[in-house]
Amino acid sequence: KAGVTQTPRYLIKTRGQQVTLSCSPISGHRSVSWYQQTPGQGLQFLFEYFSETQRNKGNFPGRFSGRQFSNSRSEMNVSTLELGDSALYLCASSQNAGGETQYFGPGTRLLVL
């Protein structure tokens, strides 16, 4: 079974731009969560989607948003990029929502200049 895939793998943007990242979960998995990883803050939860609905949201500004499609694929969007948004963005999927094993993709490395 194919793992979690994320596109693109690398991205360079400038301040003020917006970006959309994509995640395809493991086949059959209906829950997708997003995390931001930085050297200073570590791995931080952004949000979780299940059945096209956001179930949980982390402590990030409204510039960070996401959505999930009927095929469980998910996208996250960051608007008005800031230098501090440079990070590895990780997507994880699980079969169902809440308290299940999450399997991570390789991440999208975003650099904001």
Next chain:
Amino acid sequence: GESVGLHLPTLSVQEGDNSIINCAYSNSASDYFIWYKQESGKGPQFIIDIRSNMDKRQGQRVTVLLNKTVKHLSLQIAATQPGDSAVYFCAESSNTGKLIFGQGTTLQVKP
């Protein structure tokens, strides 16, 4: 508040020795704990998990121990190999899709 911490940022072991990586958690409502391994340039890879109704779980060369009394989690790796070199994260969850991660321990395996 919620936090998951690891006791040591770096652990250096000799190839063939056993490794023990420790983690303390603070949310007594957490009922699910996971260990992940992250190699450079890759996403976290699931190693082993344990639920709060257990105190020990074994996998292939790995064992996770959970002590709910002192809110402590550990990962034991038997016969550590060079391929085990990575950053190890513990994470906790309380029946939500939100994982709270510790800061990570870098395991260095010396040949």
